[in-house]
Amino acid sequence: MKLSLGKFALDQCDLPTMLDNVAVLLRLVTINIDKNYNKRISLLVYFIVFIAAAGYVYIYIFSMFWFVFIRCQETGDFTAAAVVFSLGTNSETCSTKLLFMVLYKQPTSGPSSPIVRYISMKLSLGKFALDQCDLPTMLDNVAVLLRLVTINIDKNYNKRISLLVYFIVFIAAAGYVYIYIFSMFWFVFIRCQETGDFTAAAVVFSLGTNSETCSTKLLFMVLYKDTVQGIVQRYLECDAKVVPGSRFSKNLSKKLRDIKKRAITVWVMLITIGIAYILRPLILPGRHFTEDLYVIYGLEPMVATPNYEIASTFMSITIITGVYILAGVTALILVIIGYIEAQILTLSDEMLTLWGDAEEYYHMNIETNGSSSQVNSDDLKAQIMNKFIKNRLKEITTFHILDINLLNDFETVFRVTMAIEFGLIVVGIISELLGGVENTYLELPYTFLQIFMDCYIGQKLIDAGSVFEKAVYDCKWENFDKANMKTVSIMLQASQKSLSLTAGGLVTLDFVCLMSVIKSTYSVYTTLQSTVSEI
Structure with missing residues (x-):
């Protein structure tokens, strides 16, 4: 055997x-x-x-x-x-x-x-898992991530953030100021003026402009801490009005799952690019830096001990902290704007099923109160259905107004930083192209991802508004009574004013804007490149 x-x-x-x-x-x-x-x-x-x-x-x-x-x-x-x-x-x-x-x-x-x-x-990721996609949990996820860099967006969180966290952020901030502001300006406008190395100047200048988006977000979140906490609280209050277990709640949850997936994907991509940027010099033979063309003021020769160890350590701490801040705040924006998008799409579904729900409510009313000729009369049927429709339209209108107000609150608070970062990203892309793709192949996707996501969520918001507008028109309003028709007419006029995300009110962030940025940056790049070549 x-x-x-x-x-x-x-x-x-x-x-x-x-x-x-x-x-x-x-x-x-x-x-x-x-x-x-x-x-x-x-x-x-x-x-x-x-x-x-x-x-x-x-x-x-x-x-x-x-x-x-x-x-x-x-x-x-x-x-x-x-x-x-x-x-x-x-x-x-x-x-x-x-x-x-x-x-x-x-x-x-x-x-x-x-x-x-x-x-x-x-x-199993616990509350960070993809199926934990209600708004309070998603905002709590972002709050946990941001507290690791001293940012608190939860006004109900009263515990003290660890002094170690403040110390690390202080070291990263000091390293950033010295390496990517002071030394960057010295290298670009003094050192490269002497050496005539335009490529190195463009590459290092792109590093400075790209890193500005991280510092801008940190500075903004610190200065406007109370305002941001207020916005987050208003979002939670709006979400609390959703009846748990209702069809609206279930449909909203399905759409919020896509929002969380989007936020996780972008966060992971940004962190991955940052880690890859730090690890690249470690896997290359010999001593290398995240950018070999760059010379930090006061640390020459860069490859000699202890200059190499000091520069590598401070660069790594500054980069990973900066990228982490950028990823965390970006996730917050994706969740906030994504929630409005999800609510608008869910309201669209409610509008499309409004007449069917009214008929179902009427038949349930018949079963409850009997089927006499009086109950089945056309007048009474219209009265019962229109009363139901009136109440539902009131609920939908309330949520729609809340969404518009929440978006306006976001625009009011974030418009300045969005405009500054938009300009920095455009300048950064031009600088990266001038520095050569072979030198900036990790910076380009990092920069492009930021402007792409801004335009993407802006476009998704516009699309959601268009879906809601069509849903209002297709809700079979012709069957309603005059009062409900008037309400639908007002809703239709309000929905035709498209929801949009802007960079400081200067430009609407959508795919048209993205294509314009790509076209204009490439035009500026070719013009500057030909000018430099002639020199």
Whole structure:
């Protein structure tokens, strides 16, 4: 039987036997997938797996990072670094599977150990998960992220932010002022004037303008802390008016899920670009910086010790903190504007189903009050349905007015910073093109993503307004009484004034604006490039 493999034989192919085969194999590495298997796994097995896990952590995590990012930096052996890094990443699949099988051993009742329950909750993202998409949770997610950089958007949060957080942000702010303002101006307008290196000047100037969007957002959120908290509170008050469990609430939740997905995607993309920008010099052979063309004032020669260590440390802290601030505030804007978009689209659905809901309400009223000829009369039917429609139109109008007021509040507060950042991004894109794509291939997507998302959410807001306008016209208003027709007429006039997002009231942010920016920036770039070439 042993030679014939017993239950492991090919002809033993029923599902219970196959799962038992897998269970036997996995128990040899401490993993038990059979809830009916109550025997204790041998301590020897646990000991072997413990030794293997300890060896993995030391060899393929700690030593791998030391070898790739320190040893190979000194030797300049890029091939060895790539090979060893591939070993580390490939081995991660083994550790990930083991960790997953241990954490989710009991999916129905949850992991038994408190530590495992805690880790499992963290890995499942908790309130940061995509299905946790109600407005209070999304704003709480953003609030948690922003408190890590001293920004508090929740007026009900009274705990003190850690002094360590303030210290890190202070170091990052000091590094930013020295590296990306003072040294940038010195390098561009004095050093490059002497060397005549126009490409280096354009690249470094683009770094300065692009980083300004981070500092502008931080400064704005600090100076207008109370105003921003007030706006967030008004959004929450508006959301509290939605009846939980209603069709409106369910449809709104579906649309808010897309909004949260959008915010998460943009946040991850910005953070990824920032991390890639920091890691790029670490994977290149020799000593490199995030921008090799740049010389920081007072740190020449840049590659000499300790100038290299000082410059790399401060650049890394400044960049990751700045990108994190930008990503967090951008997520806040995406959630705030996205909520208005989601509400307008949900109100559109309510308008389209208004007449059908009225008829359903009438039939339910008949079932409740009987089916006499009086109840079934046309006049009474019209009276009951129009009374229902009147109340629903009142609710829809109330939410529509709230959405308009919330958008106006946002525009009033954010218009200055939106206009400044819009101008900085345009200048940054031109500078990046002048510096050469080969030198700014990580800066360009970072900059373009910002202006694209501003125009994208602006366009989505305009589209939502157009959908609502069509829904108001298609709500079968011709069947309403005169009073409800008048209400619909007023709503139609209000909906024709399209909702829009602007950069300081100067330009409407939409796809037309995006195309105009791309066209104008490229025109300015070609003009400046030809002028420089002639010089």
